[in-house]
Structures are given as C-alpha cells and as structure tokens.
Amino acid sequence: MSRPAFTARKAGLIALCLLPGVAFVAVFTYYPMVRGSVIAFQRYNLFDLTSTPFVGLENFRAVLAEERFWTALRNTGLWVGLSLFFQFLLGFGLALLLRRHFRGRGLYQAWVFFPWAMSGFLIGLLWRWMFNGQFGVINDLLLRTGIIDTRIGFLSSPGWAMTSVIVANVWYGVTFFAIMIMAALQSVPRELYEAAAVDGASRLRQFWHVTLPHIRPTLALIVLLRVIWILNFPDLIYSMTGGGPAGSTDIVTTFLIQQVMGGDYGRAGAVGFLVLGLLLAFSLFYLNATRFERSR
Amino acid sequence: MILRRAAKTIVLGVWLLITVFPLYWIVITSLKPKSEIFSMPLRYWPAEVTFEHYAELFSFADFDLYLLNSLLVALVSAAVVTVIGVLGGYVLARFDFPGRGALMLAFLVTQMIPLFIALGPLYLLMSDLGLLNRLAGLMVVYIAMLVPFCTIIMRGFHERVPVALEEAAQVDGASRLQAMVRVILPVMLPGVAATFIFAFVQVWNELFLAITFIDSEDAKTVPVAMNSFITQYDIDWGSMAAATVVSVVPTLVLFAAIRRYIVEGLTAGAVKG
Numbered sequence: 015m016s017r018p019a020f021t022a023r024k025a026g027l028i029a030l031c032l033l034p035g036v037a038f039v040a041v042f043t044y045y046p047m048v049r050g051s052v053i054a055f056q057r058y059n060l061f062d063l064t065s066t067p068f069v070g071l072e073n074f075r076a077v078l079a080e081e082r083f084w085t086a087l088r089n090t091g092l093w094v095g096l097s098l099f100f101q102f103l104l105g106f107g108l109a110l111l112l113r114r115h116f117r118g119r120g121l122y123q124a125w126v127f128f129p130w131a132m133s134g135f136l137i138g139l140l141w142r143w144m145f146n147g148q149f150g151v152i153n154d155l156l157l158r159t160g161i162i163d164t165r166i167g168f169l170s171s172p173g174w175a176m177t178s179v180i181v182a183n184v185w186y187g188v189t190f191f192a193i194m195i196m197a198a199l200q201s202v203p204r205e206l207y208e209a210a211a212v213d214g215a216s217r218l219r220q221f222w223h224v225t226l227p228h229i230r231p232t233l234a235l236i237v238l239l240r241v242i243w244i245l246n247f248p249d250l251i252y253s254m255t256g257g258g259p260a261g262s263t264d265i266v267t268t269f270l271i272q273q274v275m276g277g278d279y280g281r282a283g284a285v286g287f288l289v290l291g292l293l294l295a296f297s298l299f300y301l302n303a304t305r306f307e308r309s310r
Numbered sequence: 311m312i313l314r315r316a317a318k319t320i321v322l323g324v325w326l327l328i329t330v331f332p333l334y335w336i337v338i339t340s341l342k343p344k345s346e347i348f349s350m351p352l353r354y355w356p357a358e359v360t361f362e363h364y365a366e367l368f369s370f371a372d373f374d375l376y377l378l379n380s381l382l383v384a385l386v387s388a389a390v391v392t393v394i395g396v397l398g399g400y401v402l403a404r405f406d407f408p409g410r411g412a413l414m415l416a417f418l419v420t421q422m423i424p425l426f427i428a429l430g431p432l433y434l435l436m437s438d439l440g441l442l443n444r445l446a447g448l449m450v451v452y453i454a455m456l457v458p459f460c461t462i463i464m465r466g467f468h469e470r471v472p473v474a475l476e477e478a479a480q481v482d483g484a485s486r487l488q489a490m491v492r493v494i495l496p497v498m499l500p501g502v503a504a505t506f507i508f509a510f511v512q513v514w515n516e517l518f519l520a521i522t523f524i525d526s527e528d529a530k531t532v533p534v535a536m537n538s539f540i541t542q543y544d545i546d547w548g549s550m551a552a553a554t555v556v557s558v559v560p561t562l563v564l565f566a567a568i569r570r571y572i573v574e575g576l577t578a579g580a581v582k583g
Binding site: 024025027028030031032034035036038039041042043044045046047049050053058060104107108111112122123124125126127128129130131132133134135136139140141142143144146149151154158185188189242246248249252253267270271274275279282283286289290293 | 322329350422569
C-alpha cells in the first residue's frame with residue numbers, strides 16, 4: 015500500500031488525530047510509570063507522607079529479605095509453568111479435533127468460547143464456590159463417585175490451594191490456545207499436505223513433518239504472549255484465594271497489589287521493577303532460545 | 311473410522327460439559343433457596359426455584375445503582391476510546407511520518423506491562439487531580455488503558471479499506487473528514503462496532519483500578535460492589551451467585567455478537583507474523 019509522503023500540510027491533521035490518544039497514554043500510563051520508578055528509591059508510605067527521603071536500594075533490600083516474596087516467586091513459576099503446560103496441551107488437542115468441519119461446529123465453538131466473556135475476577139468466584147470445602151460441588155462429585163471419603167478443604171489447605179487455582183486457570187485458558195492454534199493450523203497451505211500424501215506419508219508423519227515445522231514459529235510467539243499474560247493475571251487468584259492460605263497462592267503480581275493496598279508505595283515500586291525485570295529477562299531468554307532452535 | 315468418530319464426539323462432549331458446567335452451577339445456585347444451597351447432599355436440580363437472591367440484590371444492596379454506574383462508565387469510555395482509535399488508526403494506516411514507529415512501539419509496550427505496576431503513583435495522580443471516588447476518574451483511566459489496543463486494531467481495519475475509495479470521494483469534492491465519515495466509516499462499521507464492544511466489556515469487567523480509586527458507595531461499579539461482598543470468612547453465596555449472573559449476562563450477549571472479530575483480532579497479529 016502506498017502512503018502519501020509526509021508534508022507540512024498534513025502535519026496538522028496527523029497531530030490532531032493522534033493527540034487525544036497520546037495525551038491519555040502519556041498522562042495516565044507513562045507518567046505514573048516514571049513516577050513509580052522514582053518512588054521505588056524513596057521511603058514512600060501513603061500513611062506517612064511528611065517525609066519521603068531517597069533511600070537508595072533500601073526498598074529492594076527489604077523486599078528481597080522478605081520470605082513471602084520468595085514464596086511468591088516460586089509460586090509464580092508453578093502458576094505460569096503448569097497453567098501454560100495444560101492449557102497448551104488441552105488447547106492443542108481441542109484445536110486438532112475442531113480442525114475439520116462438522117455439523118454444529120460453529121455452535122460448539124460459541125459455547126466453548128464463553129469463559130472469555132467473563133472476567134478473571136468472576137471466574138475466580140465461580141471456582142471458589144465450586145471448590146468450597148463444605149458445600150462445594152467438586153467435593154460432592156468426588157464423594158459420590160467414591161474417589162474420596164472425606165471432604166477436602168481445597169482452598170483452606172496450603173497443599174491444595176495452588177492446584178485449585180491452576181485448575182481454574184487451565185479451564186479459563188484452554189479456549190484461547192485452541193483458537194490460536196486452530197488459526198495457525200489453517201495457515202498451513204493445503205498443497206503441502208497433498209504433496210506429502212502423494213509421497214505416501216501417514217497422517218501422523220504429515221503432522222510431524224509438515225504441520226509442526228510450519229506452525230512452530232507461531233506457537234513460539236503464542237506461548238511467549240501467554241506467559242506474559244498469565245504472569246500479569248492476578249485477578250483469578252485475588253478473588254479465589256486472595257493469595258492465601260498463608261501466602262501459599264501468592265504470585266508476584268498479587269504480592270505487588272498487596273503492597274499497593276498496604277500503602278507502601280516505595281516497596282510496591284521496587285516489586286514493580288522486579289516484575290518488569292522478570293518479564294524482560296524471560297522474554298529475552300525465550301526469544302533467544304527459540305531463535306536458536308529455528309536456526310539449528 | 312466410526313470408532314474414531316465416536317471417540318471424537320465423546321471427547322468434545324466431555325469438554326463441552328466441563329466448560330459449561332461452572333456456568334450452569336452458578337445459575338442453579340442463584341435460583342436455590344438458602345436452605346438448599348447449604349444442605350447436603352447437594353441437589354443438581356433445585357427442588358424449589360426462588361428469585362429471592364435477585365430481589366435482595368436490588369433491595370438490600372443498591373445493585374441497580376452499581377449497574378447504572380458500570381453502564382455509564384463503560385459506555386462513555388468505550389465511545390471515547392473508539393473515536394480516538396478511529397482517528398489514530400487512520401493516520402497510522404495512511405501516513406508515514408517521523409516518530410510513527412516509536413509511537414507504535416510505545417503503544418505496544420503498554421500491552422506487555424500490566425497497568426497495576428504503576429497503581430500507586432496512579433493513585434497519587436488521581437488524588438492530585440481530584441478524580442478519586444468519581445466516575446469521571448475511572449473513565450479517563452480506562453480510556454488511557456484501552457487507547458493503545460483500540461488504536462492498533464483500528465489501524466488494521468483502516469488498512470483494509472482501499473485508498474482508492476477515499477480518493478474517489480475526495481475527487482468528488484469531499485474534504486478528508488467528510489470522506490472519512492461518509493465513505494470510510496460505513497465500510498468499517500463492523501470493525502468499529504467490534505472495537506466498541508470489546509472496550510465496553512473490558513471496562514465492565516475491570517476490577518483493580520476500580521477498587522483502588524473508588525470506595526464511596528454511590529460511585530461503586532459492579533465489580534467493586536461484588537468485591538465488597540467478599541468478607542474474610544463468609545460469603546453469602548446466594549447473592550454472590552445472583553450478582554455473578556446479572557453482571558455476566560450483558561458481556562455474554564455482547565461477546566457472542568463479536569466473537570468472529572475477537573477471534574480475528576486475537577489471531578491476526580500472531581499468525582501473520
């Protein structure tokens with residue numbers, strides 16, 4: 015597509031059209047981020063704003079010395095890793111099953127799609143009720159089928175709580191993967207399959223040697239976006255367990271929100287920096303790793 | 311072959327059941343009388359249907375007010391952000407100008423970094439501007455939150471409109487603005503509607519910013535109100551279930567309307583690249 019060259023006459027139009035959006039983002043997104051990165055080096059407590067001296071790396075030191083932060087960091091690994099693994103696996107399966115057209119496929123997709131209309135907050139509530147230790151339907155079903163004899167306090171025992179929130183997150187995220195992977199599958203040119211079929215390749219071999227190599231770059235990108243998204247997704251945990259019991263379902267982002275709600279903005283800023291660093295480090299590492307694999 | 315087909319049907323059926331059951335369960339819970347919600351064994355079909363929890367929402371809790379607040383904030387934010395998106399997307403799609411790439415990058419970066427990373431400073435800013443506990447305050451923050459995504463999406467829609475169409479209109483003597491309103495917008499209307507609905511649903515569902523900036527009773531949105539239903543040890547699950555159903559119905563309807571576009575929007579960037 016040809017774009018008209020930039021001329022002074024058009025500068026006014028361009029500025030006029032972009033100004034509102036840029037202004038909103040600059041004032042309400044970038045300015046707070048910049049201010050936040052300054053506050054991270056200050057003693058800054060909402061309930062005592064009389065003095066806000068610069069304290070160097072004090073906030074970072076305090077956060078890193080806190081046991082709960084390390085627990086949250088470990089939990090973040092579990093939360094992201096396990097959620098992603100099962101979402102990917104089930105989503106891939108679903109995509110393969112939905113790849114070919116069948117009667118009622120559109121309707122089926124519409125139904126399976128519905129969790130996406132709900133917020134993480136509501137999803138968390140839904141599962142909090144189902145995992146209820148006393149009147150929860152999951153306990154009831156497990157009792158009825160004889161899998162357990164006594165109720166499990168899924169959300170009140172530290173051993174079970176993480177599993178429970180991950181189950182809810184997997185339920186929520188499978189559809190996303192299914193949709194993305196279906197789109198990726200559709201991008202594979204039909205001729206490739208035809209050629210492979212002429213060569214006598216079985217279905218499985220076609221999948222392994224035609225489909226997979228073709229969609230791998232897309233899959234890599236989807237996974238990266240997903241990791242970032244799951245990491246930035248405290249909503250479900252917030253409404254399901256609030257990070258409890260005893261911090262057993264805290265992830266770095268719920269930890270961050272607790273710091274903000276506690277009013278210690280200095281520390282919250284430090285946690286924010288650490289989360290950003292984590293995101294950046296992971297993205298670079300991941301991009302590097304997948305590039306390496308592709309060039310091999 | 312038949313066996314395979316049967317297996318496929320069963321697997322799909324099971325997954326459908328797993329997906330739909332939580333929704334079914336919350337609806338059923340909202341229709342059960344309290345005595346039945348908290349009695350064992352659980353009933354999978356209510357013996358007695360009641361609307362008392364819905365009635366409670368609107369009598370004891372001011373749920374009608376919260377709904378109205380949510381509706382107002384979502385409508386205004388979505389409308390403003392759609393207009394901003396249409397304008398910004400237009401120049402990003404049609405003109406090459408210095409700083410264009412940097413601007414796109416600046417917008418994309420905000421999509422990777424969660425907004426609540428700056429929740430504290432944002433609170434201070436809102437406080438300085440006197441926007442705490444005000445619906446207008448929520449609106450401006452939501453607009454800022456949605457501008458990057460909506461602008462980038464609208465840029466994509468603009469790129470699909472042939473330049474010739476716009477040029478033809480201009481040859482006929484229409485100004486750029488007239489060409490946009492009379493020729494381009496009608497062609498893009500489905501995309502514009504989808505963007506509006508997407509923004510609406512995002513705002514309707516938003517929690518953390520709202521609970522940070524709002525604690526006065528008359529400015530609460532639905533998620534803020536529902537959040538205050540959560541107490542440390544006890545949740546009135548009847549009312550909570552009813553509130554969940556009431557708050558999710560509008561988004562279900564809207565999402566169903568734009569499902570095609572969401573799928574397209576989600577997949578376009580990743581698959582093309």
